[in-house]
Amino acid sequence: MSVFSPATRDRFERLAASYPQPRSALVPMLLYAQDELGYLPPEAIAEIAALLGETELGVREVIGYYSMLRTAPAGRYHVQVCTNISCMLRGGEEILAHCQRRLGIHNRQTTPDGMFSIEEVECIGACAWAPALQVNYDFHQELDPAKVDEILEKYRRQG
Amino acid sequence: MPETPSKPAPAAGAPPAPAEVHFTVNGHTLAAAPGTLLIEACRAANIEIPSFCYYPKLSLQAACRMCLVEVEKIPKLQTACTTVVAEGMVVHTETPTVQAARKSAIEFILTNHPLDCPVCDAGGECELQDMTFRYGAAVSRFDEPKRHRDEQQWSPVVYYDRPRCILCYRCVRVCGEGMDVWALGVGNRGILSTILPNHQDHLECEECGMCIDICPVGALTSGAYRYQTRPWEMQHVGAICAFCGDGCKTTLGVRNGVILRGDNRDKNGINGDFLCVKGRYGTDFTRHPERLKSPLVRDASGELRPVSWAYALETITDRWRGIQAAHGQFGVIGSTRCTNEESYQLQKLARRVLGTNHVDHHRSADFPALFDALAQPAGAAARPLPQLADSGALKTAKAVLLVGGDPTQEHPLLAWNLRWAHRLAGASLYVLNRRDIRLRRQARRMALLTHGTEADAVRYLAAPQRGDPPQAELTAVSPPGDKRWPQTPPSTPQPIPGGLEEFRAELAQERDVIIVFGPELTGDAVQALVRFGASLPGHTRYIAMADNANSRGAADMGLYPDLLPGYLPVSDGAARAHFAAAWGGDIPAAPGWNQRQMVEAVDRRELDALYVVGANPFRLDPVNAATLKSCFLVVQDLFLTETAQAADVVLPALSLYEKSGTVTNTCGEVQSQRRGGSFEGAKTDLEIIHALARMLGADFGRPDADRVFSEIRAQVKGYAVSLVQLMAGRGALAVPLNSAVPHQAAPQMIRPNHDSLFTAGTLGRYSATLNAVMEKHSRP
Numbered sequence: 001m002s003v004f005s006p007a008t009r010d011r012f013e014r015l016a017a018s019y020p021q022p023r024s025a026l027v028p029m030l031l032y033a034q035d036e037l038g039y040l041p042p043e044a045i046a047e048i049a050a051l052l053g054e055t056e057l058g059v060r061e062v063i064g065y066y067s068m069l070r071t072a073p074a075g076r077y078h079v080q081v082c083t084n085i086s087c088m089l090r091g092g093e094e095i096l097a098h099c100q101r102r103l104g105i106h107n108r109q110t111t112p113d114g115m116f117s118i119e120e121v122e123c124i125g126a127c128a129w130a131p132a133l134q135v136n137y138d139f140h141q142e143l144d145p146a147k148v149d150e151i152l153e154k155y156r157r158q159g
Numbered sequence: 160m161p162e163t164p165s166k167p168a169p170a171a172g173a174p175p176a177p178a179e180v181h182f183t184v185n186g187h188t189l190a191a192a193p194g195t196l197l198i199e200a201c202r203a204a205n206i207e208i209p210s211f212c213y214y215p216k217l218s219l220q221a222a223c224r225m226c227l228v229e230v231e232k233i234p235k236l237q238t239a240c241t242t243v244v245a246e247g248m249v250v251h252t253e254t255p256t257v258q259a260a261r262k263s264a265i266e267f268i269l270t271n272h273p274l275d276c277p278v279c280d281a282g283g284e285c286e287l288q289d290m291t292f293r294y295g296a297a298v299s300r301f302d303e304p305k306r307h308r309d310e311q312q313w314s315p316v317v318y319y320d321r322p323r324c325i326l327c328y329r330c331v332r333v334c335g336e337g338m339d340v341w342a343l344g345v346g347n348r349g350i351l352s353t354i355l356p357n358h359q360d361h362l363e364c365e366e367c368g369m370c371i372d373i374c375p376v377g378a379l380t381s382g383a384y385r386y387q388t389r390p391w392e393m394q395h396v397g398a399i400c401a402f403c404g405d406g407c408k409t410t411l412g413v414r415n416g417v418i419l420r421g422d423n424r425d426k427n428g429i430n431g432d433f434l435c436v437k438g439r440y441g442t443d444f445t446r447h448p449e450r451l452k453s454p455l456v457r458d459a460s461g462e463l464r465p466v467s468w469a470y471a472l473e474t475i476t477d478r479w480r481g482i483q484a485a486h487g488q489f490g491v492i493g494s495t496r497c498t499n500e501e502s503y504q505l506q507k508l509a510r511r512v513l514g515t516n517h518v519d520h521h522r523s524a525d526f527p528a529l530f531d532a533l534a535q536p537a538g539a540a541a542r543p544l545p546q547l548a549d550s551g552a553l554k555t556a557k558a559v560l561l562v563g564g565d566p567t568q569e570h571p572l573l574a575w576n577l578r579w580a581h582r583l584a585g586a587s588l589y590v591l592n593r594r595d596i597r598l599r600r601q602a603r604r605m606a607l608l609t610h611g612t613e614a615d616a617v618r619y620l621a622a623p624q625r626g627d628p629p630q631a632e633l634t635a636v637s638p639p640g641d642k643r644w645p646q647t648p649p650s651t652p653q654p655i656p657g658g659l660e661e662f663r664a665e666l667a668q669e670r671d672v673i674i675v676f677g678p679e680l681t682g683d684a685v686q687a688l689v690r691f692g693a694s695l696p697g698h699t700r701y702i703a704m705a706d707n708a709n710s711r712g713a714a715d716m717g718l719y720p721d722l723l724p725g726y727l728p729v730s731d732g733a734a735r736a737h738f739a740a741a742w743g744g745d746i747p748a749a750p751g752w753n754q755r756q757m758v759e760a761v762d763r764r765e766l767d768a769l770y771v772v773g774a775n776p777f778r779l780d781p782v783n784a785a786t787l788k789s790c791f792l793v794v795q796d797l798f799l800t801e802t803a804q805a806a807d808v809v810l811p812a813l814s815l816y817e818k819s820g821t822v823t824n825t826c827g828e829v830q831s832q833r834r835g836g837s838f839e840g841a842k843t844d845l846e847i848i849h850a851l852a853r854m855l856g857a858d859f860g861r862p863d864a865d866r867v868f869s870e871i872r873a874q875v876k877g878y879a880v881s882l883v884q885l886m887a888g889r890g891a892l893a894v895p896l897n898s899a900v901p902h903q904a905a906p907q908m909i910r911p912n913h914d915s916l917f918t919a920g921t922l923g924r925y926s927a928t929l930n931a932v933m934e935k936h937s938r939p
């Protein structure tokens with residue numbers, strides 16, 4: 001019994017077979033797994049470990065290293081606010097504070113309805129349009145508090 | 160066939176590799192083999208390079224930056240632990256830049272270190288403490304608050320104090336590369352990095368404590384020892400591990416006579432870096448509250464009552480004299496945990512004083528069959544001696560055939576050495592077994608028997624034309640990098656066409672094979688194995704695996720009903736005459752009863768006295784309580800075992816850790832040790848045996864192990880070993896090879912314990928730590 005969809009499971013098997021060292025496929029697999037499940041539950045870790053001939057501990061070591069991989073569920077919309085240098089100079093920290101006030105949660109917390117979670121992140125590569133944030137895989141740039149409110153509202157309406 | 164030394168031919172066209180490269184360190188010209196690490200080359204020349212993460216024979220990590228040195232023409236400092244020496248290299252290890260780098264490295268390592276040395280177990284034997292004194296700055300520029308984490312208990316024996324950890328990853332590497340367990344890893348990143356156990360908040364592992372031993376600081380500490388004492392309050396006494404037959408040196412930490420820990424402090428025993436869970440933590444049986452403190456004699460009401468030593472010994476010798484006068488039968492069962500001196504004197508007492516050959520011990524390997532087979536290689540020309548391998552030979556072996564047994568569980572040191580050979584010497588390991596043992600992971604080829612026994616398979620290998628081959632599935636090596644064992648079952652063995660034929664053909668390509676075999680092979684199967692070994696090219700050597708610390712010594716010292724010390728048959732007049740002259744008295748000529756026959760004789764009321772030293776025969780051969788009443792039973796042991804409970808007199812004995820003497824491991828390596836702990840009320844078996852002999856009118860001399868060992872060296876075949884080697888703390892291989900050993904084949908008497916990593920017969924039952932570990936591992 002796989003915790004992944006047939007398509008994902010299939011993809012993983014192909015990935016694992018496409019490197020001389022199966023473990024080279026680990027990071028992409030973790031990202032796909034997280035996209036599908038929202039986080040990396042123990043069953044997913046065990047399945048990936050078995051696919052690659054790794055220990056579960058070996059998989060957890062990698063998950064721990066990469067801050068974008070998580071072993072607990074985040075909100076449906078994971079709001080990642082950059083406070084690295086460019087964004088900080090252009091008000092990134094205020095944007096983070098604003099998000100926290102607006103959603104009533106702190107960094108690395110999830111709203112009670114499971115809709116939003118916040119994470120303060122390092123540079124997301126959008127320095128030219130700082131301050132920036134990322135919701136799941138969508139970028140939002142040149143922010144101010146009003147714009148942040150609009151963005152959050154849009155996601156809330158999407159449900 | 161004679162050894163023909165042959166150099167490997169250089170590959171055609173390749174320029175010959177230089178034998179040495181020359182380089183300069185601090186103005187001294189040094190030479191080393193190409194490929195040598197700078198740190199090793201410097202250390203070999205007594206030039207100190209401080210290091211934390213570097214550990215010989217483990218993969219390189221270069222995590223700590225403590226070993227930085229200046230190499231001319233390279234602008235930046237280099238890590239000596241990863242730099243390979245090169246011709247003409249000019250190195251400086253004590254320049255102001257290097258000294259400043261060391262100061263910074265320590266300052267950095269100490270940023271979050273709690274410096275709680277006064278309460279840390281490692282205090283006094285901590286590499287970080289030593290380095291800070293030697294190389295550190297007295298001040299730190301970091302004044303941020305430190306991140307505290309509470310200590311975590313990961314298993315009954317492994318504790319982790321995260322703030323003390325300097326992230327050298329030695330523990331991770333030794334557990335994975337050395338133990339092949341892969342139970343430790345690294346979580347998070349940067350300042351948040353931490354060592355992780357394999358099951359999130361706890362460990363499922365072999366509990367060997369190698370990680371604790373290798374930790375340069377007090378981040379990993381031992382549940383069996385932590386907070387009990389400080390290193391400088393103990394005496395550190397080198398002893399031989401009292402558990403399995405591999406004979407590791409364990410350094411006892413002794414305070415006021417009490418053994419507080421086993422440890423691998425100086426790493427100079429035959430086991431090098433290694434100790435398993437038993438050698439490290441099992442020593443606490445010596446402090447078990449149920450240890451016998453006084454002799455016991457059964458009184459008129461049938462109860463065992465404490466009495467004085469004098470009274471107990473009188474009681475024994477009075478009864479024995481009566482039985483002697485009535486020409487009664489004596490039986491003697493010796494120990495696989497006593498010293499060679501004690502076993503030797505015990506069988507001397509039996510044969511020369513009590514006049515009986517009813518002498519035996521708990522056998523777990525057929526040594527007589529091996530030595531008999533080696534004495535007369537079938538048809539082949541004489542092979543070079545010795546044909547026995549010591550444990551260290553496994554580390555450099557080119558090829559090893561392992562038949563039966565499960566060294567990972569039963570012979571942890573041999574397993575460590577086999578993994579070493581595989582990992583560092585590229586040895587080819589061939590495994591023949593009914594069970595899918597864990598060393599399969601290091602095997603070049605495994606023959607997994609699906610039908611028949613190891614003995615059948617060996618007979619077939621030796622003489623293929625006879626009979627159908629036992630069916631074997633050959634499995635290839637596990638895929639490289641597969642760390643899953645034992646979490647998931649191994650991939651289904653792939654049957655390989657040819658089965659054992661193929662296995663034999665592959666082995667025939669190897670030279671100088673060491674054959675290691677378990678208790679599955681006895682009698683004629685051992686003969687067959689040696690015939691097969693003789694057919695292999697080069698110089699085949701052998702190791703027979705027996706269970707206990709001195710199983711081999713018990714066999715060598717003649718604790719057999721039909722064999723005198725050195726495997727000389729008791730039925731041989733010349734052999735008897737030799738020992739009769741040495742012992743000043745006659746030896747009965749007829750072979751006696753083995754252990755089971757003695758117990759059967761009790762049932763027939765034909766045995767009048769049974770003297771059991773450090774053994775628990777009634778656990779294996781249950782006795783009839785009613786008929787036992789007509790046999791006078793004396794038991795000498797540490798605890799009131801099943802056998803001791805039935806005794807008429809019980810004498811409290813000291814353990815192996817509390818006496819001096821020599822012990823022979825299963826390979827035949829003789830090692831000597833000095834008394835470590837002490838225990839009020841008990842005596843060494845040697846003292847007791849000598850006292851009994853004296854009271855019966857035979858003078859065995861002072862109960863001094865050195866004196867007795869001199870006699871053994873003079874009298875016992877194969878034991879004229881080098882005293883210098885013994886005193887230097889190394890093993891000296893005893894080679895008790897005679898002409899043929901005519902021995903009553905008794906395969907049913909080879910009864911291995913099949914101990915696991917965490918069990919060890921009587922002693923194990925009384926070790927609180929081993930019990931805690933076992934309890935944890937038996938929980939679902």
Ligand code: SF4
Pocket residue numbers: 317333334335338340341342343362364365366367368369370371
């Ligand atoms: S005790 Fe041994 S097996 Fe367990 S984690 Fe430590 S090194 Fe690994």
Ligand code: SF4
Pocket residue numbers: 323324325326327328329330331354370373374375376378379
């Ligand atoms: S626990 Fe000890 S051995 Fe392991 S990384 Fe930390 S300091 Fe090194």
Ligand code: SF4
Pocket residue numbers: 400401402403404405406407430434435436437438439570571572573
């Ligand atoms: S391998 Fe055997 S001799 Fe070595 S420590 Fe373990 S039990 Fe003792």
Ligand code: FES
Pocket residue numbers: 082083084085086087088122123124125126127130132
């Ligand atoms: S610093 Fe924020 S996107 Fe680069």
Ligand code: FES
Pocket residue numbers: 209210211212213220221222223224225226227238239240241
């Ligand atoms: S010893 Fe060289 S970097 Fe640690």
